[in-house]
Amino acid sequence: INDGADELGSCLVCMTTQGHGRVVGSVARSVMRGHPRPLVVVGRLADRKDYFEKTWPEPLSAKHIVACVDDTAAADAAVMVAAEWANALAMSLTILTVSAPPISLSGDERSDDIESSLQRLRDLLADRSLDIRTHVQSDPLGPAAGVSTYLSANPAGLLVVSTHARSGLSRLIGGATATSIVAASRVATVVVPLHKWSSG
Numbered sequence: 310i311n312d313g314a315d316e317l318g319s320c321l322v323c324m325t326t327q328g329h330g331r332v333v334g335s336v337a338r339s340v341m342r343g344h345p346r347p348l349v350v351v352g353r354l355a356d357r358k359d360y361f362e363k364t365w366p367e368p369l370s371a372k373h374i375v376a377c378v379d380d381t382a383a384a385d386a387a388v389m390v391a392a393e394w395a396n397a398l399a400m401s402l403t404i405l406t407v408s409a410p411p412i413s414l415s416g417d418e419r420s421d422d423i424e425s426s427l428q429r430l431r432d433l434l435a436d437r438s439l440d441i442r443t444h445v446q447s448d449p450l451g452p453a454a455g456v457s458t459y460l461s462a463n464p465a466g467l468l469v470v471s472t473h474a475r476s477g478l479s480r481l482i483g484g485a486t487a488t489s490i491v492a493a494s495r496v497a498t499v500v501v502p503l504h505k506w507s508s509g
Contacts, residue, residue: 310322310324310336310340311343311475313466314346315498321333321346321349322340322346322348322349322367323348323349323350323351323352323497324336324337324340324348324350324351325337325350325351325352325353326351326352326353326491326492327353327366329407334409337350338384338488340435341472341500341502342432342442343504347499347500347501347502348495348499348500348502349392349499349500350493350497350499350500351493351497352407352493352498352506353494353495354461354492354493354494354495355494355495355497355498358376360475368370368466368496368497369398369466369467370438370466371464371465371466371496372398372399372400372466372494373400373401373402373403373463373464373465373466374392374394374395374398374400374401374402374403374465374467374468374469375391375402375403375405375456375459375460375463375465375467375468375469376388376390376392376402376403376405376468376469376470376497377400377405377406377407377452377456377468377490378404378405378406378430378471379406379414379452379467379486380406380422380423380426380491383471383503384426384430384471385430385433385499386471387433387434387448387469387470388404389431389433390469390471390499390501391404391469392434392439392467392489394467394499395439397435398466398467399437400467401440401441401442402441402442402461402465403442403443403444403458404427404430404431404441404442404443404444405443405446405453405459405467406426406427406444406445406446407445407446407447407448407454407455407456407459408423408446408447408448408455409447409448409449410447410448410449414418422453423445424445427443427445428443430443431443433485435456442457445497446452447501451486452486452489452490453486453489453490453491454491454493455482455491456468456490456494457493457494457495460494460495460496461495461496464496465496466496467496467497467498467499468488468490468494468496468497468498468499469498469499469501470474470487470490470491470499470500471487471499471500471501471502471503472487472488472500487500506507
């Protein structure tokens with residue numbers, strides 16, 4: 310797949326994965342590790358409606374793209390790629406982060422940190438004529454559950470996440486969040502491989 314993509318030059322690789330939980334499919338993971346460009350991954354739940362829903366929007370019919378970010382430098386890559394897609398597809402952009410519900414009742418410093426981080430990411434795109442929003446989704450079960458909950462209430466055409474696309478033991482230690490999100494996502498996911506993004 311990677312050889313074919315390199316031969317074609319300017320192209321987009323899109324593939325399905327049956328990855329469950331912390332482990333994305335081995336072929337998709339290998340492509341992510343070796344491909345220098347973002348990859349579109351369609352997880353096993355993509356475009357499937359919830360049990361209580363009668364319909365689910367057709368692919369790309371929801372003119373809304375969501376960039377799921379955390380508080381690391383990886384967020385910049387996800388947001389920049391999401392902005393390019395939003396511009397190309399004439400979609401609005403939501404920069405989404407998922408946080409655990411606050412435990413302390415003594416202050417909201419953590420909330421302020423999250424909001425300032427989201428504002429910084431929004432400022433990165435200040436020179437673009439995009440409809441940009443930010444949202445903090447609170448979920449005690451983690452990012453994948455929070456993204457799923459958000460998408461159920463706010464249908465999107467695409468989701469963007471970044472990943473280090475680790476393999477072996479390092480995948481179990483870190484980098485599992487993106488694969489969990491892909492597995493839980495009900496829309497196609499643009500995965501940004503950071504090991505290639507950071508090197509240009």
